[in-house]
Amino acid sequence: MADLLRISKVLYPSNKWNKRFEIDYIKAYDGDTIQATINGEKRKIRLLMVDTPEMNYDKGCAQPYAEQAKEFIEKAKKV
Incomplete structure (x- = not known):
């Protein structure tokens, strides 16, 4: 188990870019970009490892299926 923890620290070193944040969802621009408030500041956020039309x-x-990708994100935020 200690080896697994050591590996995870190497693969995912702690820094300001990989911390979890509480957000308040505002809207989806498309299937891979949303607008949200983080610490009272509105931000445009690209979803990591997601690529949609x-x-x-x-x-x-819009590119084919772009509307469906946006609708998917809008539905997913309700979960």
Whole structure:
């Protein structure tokens, strides 16, 4: 067990980037990006290891399945 703990510390060293935060979900931009409040500050957050079709708000047309990916995130936040 001690070896497993030692390995996890090497693979996942403690730093400011891998801490858990309490967030208040605001909205989903698409299937891999959300807006949330962290410590009273609104933030745009990319979900790690998630890649979904883009909504392309600036171009006016979403990629195939982008709406479904966004809906999935919106439903998942209710769980």
